[in-house]
Amino acid sequence: MTTETLQNFRRSGYCGTYTMKNVGETISVCGWVQRQRNKGALIFVDLRDRTGILQLSFNPDTPREVFEKAAGLHSEYVVAATGILRERESKNPDLATGDVELEVTELRLLAASETPPFEILEDLQANDMLRLKYRYLDLRRPNMQKAIQTRHRVTKVVRDYFDEQGFFEIETPMLTKSTPEGARDYLVPSRTHPGKFYALPQSPQQYKQLLMLSGFDRYMQIVRCFRDEDLRADRQPEFTQIDLEMSFVTADDVMEIQEGFLKRVFKEILDVDVQTPFPRMPYSEAMARYGSDKPDTRFGFELCDISDLVKDCGFGVFSGPVSEGGSVRLINLKGFAADFPRKKIDKLVDFVKTYRAKGLAWARLIDGGVTSSYQKFLTEGENAAILERAGASDGDVVLIVGDAKDEVVFAALGALRVHCAKELNLLDPKVFHFLWVKEFPMFEYSEEDGRFVAMHHPFTAPLDEDVEKLETDKLGCRAKAYDIVLNGTELGGGSIRINTPQMQETMFKALGFSAEEAQERFGHLINAFQYGAPPHGGIAYGLDRLCMLMAGAESIRDVIAFPKVQNASEPMTACPDVVDQKQLDELGLALNLAVLEKKTEE
């Protein structure tokens, strides 16, 4: 079958836009053949473009050569058709254009197609690898088209809203200086400076702070960022941030303007009204109540501390953690005892072990009785006190984790409450619970480095009342940092920054950098701050995560046109890949074969 060019063909509109009001018009559409149904003397072709499907019809009155051309069409052929829009004899209520069809008088075959490796269907069940290898076909599917379009509309709202609020969009470099704090950098070798490397930005953090110093006052950017770390459903090595910074603001000012943005974007894209202001919760409260710094507040199952009740009990599994400085805490799956028979609870025991918990104690209150994994080790009074503290009554399941490290208890129970809620179908993706988590700890201790590191980043300002603690009580020192959390996902995070060289110096000292080290790594920022930096702060959102939640997707891959798979490769182009020796020579690079061999063996 020979293909044709467009010649004098002019598209009159998109397939999905034609309805009864256009009946009688001569129209011209083009797109891909979704399906051809040949009834012998009648042929129907579903023509698809990004707006939807329009049925083309061919009958005995159709010019013969057009009819024969239609008979030769197959899936994914690209055609242009002209004809008269008619009301259908038998209508299809499932289709937006189901009342009409195009009675074709002219048909051009613009491109044929091989049989695609999978059908272009809305609810395709194909494995991710295949979809990504043929991503250009995967993206033809209506739900992918919708997701990518939604992403476009979100970024449009971002630009509109922040423009209205006086923000300038300013681009920052992609080739930057590697900074050792934080995630692993992607490195780019320099040809003009042999042996030296650029790094791709993990975020434009320092540049945007310098823009504040330059007086731009309100900055925004939709910007690609890079982190060479392992992938997750919500983490890609390259991802997009909505990056913002403002001068002369407090944390509350920043949060307020973000609430305006989120309210706007949810209204415009999903027609969902979200209530502002969002609840604001200190980090310590989030951990104590939910065991997480990004709690999903769509359901209860809050944590409950029973350390004081069991610290002197005769059961070492409970008393041990408390005496070693940890805690024993529980969650109560209120009213769900029937959903968690013994077998299911055993699976929960395995579940918490992935979070390094040593085990899971439980009590099941059903039919007026109590069965429990631990009650025989405790006195009657102790047992009663625990259930009372848990607020447990008949029909409940109480799940208890104790550990010498609070972080293990929090991680295990925090994950467990979400896991159980998921199993119980309590997570409605159409309900949106926003939450600000604020007053994060300034520091955390890094076992790997054997020192304190900044939890957020080293430019974050401490709470005014905690400045003294930079020296005296690092773990008790809180930062002017805040995260925006939506349904248990960290959508974004930010802080008020340090704006004086004195405070920045104190901070570097607290992190254990000598003056020389600080100068070498962050000299540009330290020097700049000698020249009058305004108080400033900002936030950065994960655009991919925002779009994922708004699209109801399970993974950010679904809202990224060309994402990477778990080993950070890209199946369609098969990158990363080897390069020519000539390219290496030009950069003065040699592969260390001994190291590569060892890596391959591992």
Next chain:
RNA sequence: GGCUCGGUAGCGAAGUCGGUUAUCGCGCCGGCCUGUCACGCCGGAGAUCGAGGGUUCAAGUCCCUUCCGAGUCGCCA
């Protein structure tokens, strides 16, 4: 790096206790059909059961190794 789950025609799946020619749906090819729209009917092709090794008279099925994917822990200031 660890753990869990998965890999069977182009796609999605089934395959029991190890036993004849590996099953089903979609798609594909050929034929028929004047109102289909997940069209229908008739016929057909298409599989080194991810790869390698082992046990066995016999392996998709059991064992070992390995590759690939997904989820997750570590990691991600």
